[in-house]
Amino acid sequence: MNAMTRRIAVGTVAVSIALTMAACGKAGDKGSDSGKDSKSIGLLLPENATTRYEKFDKPLIEAKIHELCSDCTVSYDNAGADPAKQAQQVNTMITKGVKVLILDAQDSVGIQSSVQKAVDAGIKVVAYDRLAQGPVSAYVSYDNEKIGELQGQALLDAMGPAATPSADVVMINGDPADPNAALFKQGAHKILDGKVKIAYEQSGLWKDTVANQKVTAAITSLGKANIKGVYSANDGMAGGIATALKGAGINVPLTGQDAELAGIQRILTGAQAATIYKAYKPEADATAEIAVDLLQNKDFKSVADTTLKSGSGTVVPSKLLPAxxxxxxxxxxxxxxxxxxxxxxICTADFKAACDAAGITQ
Incomplete structure (x- = not known):
């Protein structure tokens, strides 16, 4: 090989290597973005003390997403009732490159800056169950004020003739950081005010231990003979309240919400009068459908058939379900x-007799 031929060959190899490296660089560009996937959806739930989130919401949402989009990926995390942890989880979802984020906010007000950060990163946010503040694209939940009304009426029905304007009722509300808690409270007051006397009212923070402490304090303050009924905003807190009532030798109507298994069993034994059943599948299905529509840039207004204004003033296309x-x-x-x-x-050995008495058979 003469010098000229050698120079041409070397040049050809160099060009070939350069082209190969450029091609590798382009191939790596897609994967170098921390594995970002154009069909990725994030799911952030607020806490796991309430059994519904891990047992129902998570698997139902994931199943519907995969039914609608078989090659979609779902990244999941739970805040464990820690707002700061959830804010960090939003950051993680941004880093992962999810395209749509389903968010059930632990603190609907405090999460606003995280929602804004996600939207600024090109992520569409769907508020699930609780209406987070900030520029969310859609919201799916229940008519939460109506749920409060159902709770209040269930308590009055269970109290029967004991429901008089002078009858002392203890009211244990949810976490003020949850906007739904205010709506439940508002709806319940609409029904209860004037028909009974709300003699003691506190937040139980959605925790059975806190609710137990609050009702124990109410018993001390009011006297056990004077308490005629207890409003609990959910079944988780009702469990702690039922323990406090039993310990004090009090047997009065107690409400709840979420139709937790333990709540249903307490209803059978008479330790709880009623709960509110919110069918989780319709909520999960509607949320998943909206999320996939947003991912695929499709119109979701046939699902989100109404609107609500969030605390930050954003008018949000919404889907509100009955309970x-x-x-x-x-x-x-x-x-x-x-x-x-x-x-x-439901009807395990401990509850079979109660099931039989209620006419619940296989």
Whole structure:
């Protein structure tokens, strides 16, 4: 090989190597963005003390997303009732490059800056169950003021003739950081005010231990003979309240919400009068459908058929679902009929006699 031929060959190899390196660089560009995926959806839930989130919401949302988009990926995390942790989880979702974020805010006000940061990063945010402040694209939940009304009416029904304007009722509300808690409270007051006397009212922060402490204090303050009923904003807190009432030898009507298995079983034994059944699947399905529509740049307004204004003033396309009050008489026609729980799950050995007495059989 003469000098000229050698120079041409070397030049050809150099060009070939350069082109190969450039091609590798382009191929790596897609993966170098921390594995970012154009079909990725993030899911952030607020806490795990309430059994619904891990048992129902998470698997139902994931299943519907994969049904609608078989090659979509879902990144999940739970805040464990820690707002600062959830804010960091939003940052992680941004880093992962999710395109849509389903967010059930632990603190709907405090999360606003994180929502803004996600939107600034090109992520579309769907507020789930609780209406987070900030520029969210859509919101899916229940008519939460109506739920409060159902709770209040269920308590009055259970109190019967004892529901008089002078009857002392203890009211244990949810966490003020949850906007739904204010709506439940508002709806319940609409029904209860004037018909009974709200003699003691506190927040239980959605924690059974806190609710137990608050009701124990109410018993000391009011006297156990004077308490005629207890409003609990959810079943988790109702569990702690039922323990406090039993310990004090008090047997009065107690409400709840979420149709937790333990709540249903307390209703059977008479330790709780009623709960509110919110069918999780319709909420999860609607949320997943909106998330996939947003991912695929499709119109989701046929699902989000109304609007709500958030605390930050944003008018948000919304889907609001109905709920049902559950007592001993309709357990079979609600949570069992819908497949939320089976007979075997509810009517274990400890509760079989109560199931038989309520006419709940296999």
């Amino acid at each position: 049902t009050a559950v007592n001993k008489a309709n357990i079979k026609d609600t949570v069992i009929k819908d497949g939320l729980y089976t007979y075997a799950q």
